[in-house]
Amino acid sequence: MKKNHKITVLLAAALTLFLCPVSALTSYYTDFSETDLTTANGSWALDTDNALLNYFQPTNSGTVVGTTTVNVSGAVGDNLIVSTWFTVNAIQGSSAALTTGIGAFGSTNNFAITDGQTYYLADWGVGGSSTGTLRILAQPTGKTGFSASNGNAGLPTNGETYELRLTAVYVEEALQMTLAVFNASGDQVGTAATATDTAPLAGAFFGLRNRTAHASHLLNYDYRTFSVGANAPPLPPPFKIQFTNLSPAPNATFQSGVGDLQFTVSTDAPNVIEAEDIELFLNGVAVPPEQLIITGESPSFDVSYSGLVPDTFYTAKTRASDNERLRTRMWKFNTLGGTGVETVGDIPLNLSNNDALQGVLGVSSFAGSLPEGGSVVRLTDATSAKTPTANVILSPDQLVTITWDLTGIPVESAESLPALTRIDLWLAGFDYHRASYDGEFETSLDGENFTPVPGSRFDSRLTYTGNPIGGVPGSQNGTGTSRYNLVSYHFAPNNSGFRYLRFISHGYDLGENPQTFRQPRFVEIDAFVNFVPTGPTVPILNIARDGDQVILTWEDAEAQLETASEVTGLWSTMEGATSPYSVEPILNPEQFFRLRRND
Known part of the structure; x- marks a missing residue:
């Protein structure tokens, strides 16, 4: 069996490809059979025996950018094609975009950072919220003289092989670039992205760049070639396995x-x-x-x-x-049959902006105090990934409930209701006194009668990072941290629709030394939904006394009022009865009423 050589992952450094020239027409080329790899950000595995570079990056949350680079001296000023052939093993994920791209003309050997360096990024949105967008960007953003137009290659298919090709041509003093995708047959897929820079960058670093940015994301590629030169390389032989x-x-x-x-x-x-x-x-x-x-x-x-x-x-x-x-x-x-829960610790915060709770305030109830002077409103929209303030932190030692009214969120139709697909709870990781969680969810149609979401009661220890930004380990001042815990609920398809969502956090002292509470510091709560049919509406009959009269009222114009002398019937329709309807009890001492719809 062939051996797969693993690369040590160092998140602070970039991966360097030492590429070897193979012809006068190709400045640099590698099929990963002789490449000497050092360190990487992202999860890379070099298999020199089988001539491939595997990239496998599942992210539990936050953003992971994996890059490889090579210094191509003398490339500036020449027309170039930067090309990579890769086979898609798996692309999965929702929410934020997953991207696969090429970095070019970089000033340093790391396309993962943005401060203090320049480069072009040409990438393909391969999943998540992306619909296959091709784009060419300049770093820093807003660079003078740079303009671009996006293309679209659609989404890649698992198991297929593609070429991502960036062509750079100098026209007088300007650099014109085109990014295109080609399939294994050599045919271009979709439309290309284009860009022009009248003041071209002059860095010598070229390479690969992948980005995952959400708990659901996964990228798994086998890279076959990478080249920088006058011509694009041919398609490598297909995998036989x-x-x-x-x-x-x-x-x-x-x-x-x-x-x-x-x-x-x-x-x-x-x-x-x-x-x-x-x-x-x-x-x-x-x-x-x-x-x-x-x-x-x-x-x-x-x-x-x-x-x-x-x-x-x-x-x-x-x-x-x-x-x-x-x-x-x-x-x-x-293998969810109902509700499943994932927990991940020591991760960066993902500030979601497309969840169902975004901007929705707690209206039905908020039970619990805020001794730190905060406001529960901010729980649906944390202000910063590094310095979430005390107004998104809850009381440590008591039961807290929050109810959101989702009747105002956009729905697919008047006959549909939101149904849960996922809930993410983001919890501060810098306070070991509150490094524990115990919570559950309930839903309701009317805001008064709530039903527990099956399987949502969950408790767990959390990861304490011990590395706060401001304050000291275990501090109670809520000054912030760059690392968080994620408790992520995933719900089976076709669960019931609702209009109100309630979160219950059970806070209590665990009786430990040092003192530890089962009530963490909540930073952000995100709810994601799909939509399900509402089903038939049950008409509601309201009964009230007005002096000697009993007044019957209802809102459903299609409902018919029926009456009977006994609750078991026989029931008869009161033709022409409309809301409000008056009844004199003295004339009808035992009379029963109900509403009925024909649907």
Whole structure:
């Protein structure tokens, strides 16, 4: 079996590619068979035996930018093509955009930072909130003389191979750039992005840049080539090992007990693959070979595993090798039957701006005090990722409830209601006195009668970073931190619609030394929804006394008033009765009323 050489990840440094010239027409080229890799930000794995560079980056939240760079001396002033061929193993995620790109003409060897350096960024929005946008940007933003127009290549397909190609041509003193995507057949995909800079950058660094920015994001690529030169390189030979028929599919909700985890591994003859060279890892743990059911013979095997457990989030990795190379495929799925909860510690804050609670105030109730002088309103919109102020922090040692009225949020139609898909709770990580959580959610249609969301009661210890910005470890002043905890609820599809959402945080002293409360410092709460049909509306009949009269009122104009002398009937329609309707009890001492709709 071929060996896959892992790269040590150092988040403060950039990855350097030492590329070798192979012809007079190509300034620098690598197929990753001889590349000497040092350090990286992002998760890179170099496989020199099999001539590929794997990028696998699942982010639990926040933003991770992975870059590789090479110093191409003498490139400035020449017309250039910067090209990379890569195979998409998996792209998953929602919310913020995932991007894959090229950095060019950089002043330093790191395209991950923005302060004190210049470069062009040409990238492809490959998932999340992106719809395939191609763009060329200049750093710093607002650079004089730079103008650009976006293109669109659509979204890539898992398992396909693409070329991302940046062409740079000098026209007199200006630099004109074009970014385009090509498929394995050599055909351009969609429309290209263009840019012109009348005062071109003159840095010597070129490379690759990927960005993930949300808890749901995952990027997994096998890079095949990277080049900077006069011509684009040809498509490298296709991978012979393929992973197909993935079940559950990437990003799917899979009900364990209904079926097994399954996939097919195959290679092209005359290559040979053996059953013992097929491996499966779930959440980083190898599945014992005896628990895998592998059927078939070379060049194709079917693999199944029956040990998935309910209400769990999985990152699956399968690995296989033939007599030529080793390949890996990774993807995410879950086995939620109701509500699942993920917790992640020591991460940067993701300031969501597209959730259902954004700008919605707590209106039905807020039970609990704010001894730190804060306001619960800010819980749906933290002001800063590094210095969230005390007005988004709750009391430490008592039960707190907050209710949001979502009747005013935009819906798909008048006959639809919001239904929960995810809730993210962002919690400060600098206070070990309050490094614990115990909370749950309820929903309601009328704001008075609330129903618990099944499976949402959850308690957990939190990660204490011990590295506050301002204040000291364990400080109670709420001055802020750059690192946070995330408690993320994920809800099974087709849950019930609602109009009011209530959060209950159970605060109490755990009786420990040092003193610890089960009530963290909340920084931001984000709720994400889809929409479900409202279903038939039940008409409401209101009864009130006015002197000797009883007044019946209702709002549903299509409802008919019915009456009976006994509650069990027989019921008859009161033709022509409209709201308000008066009844004299002295004439009708025992009379029952109800509303009825024909639908």
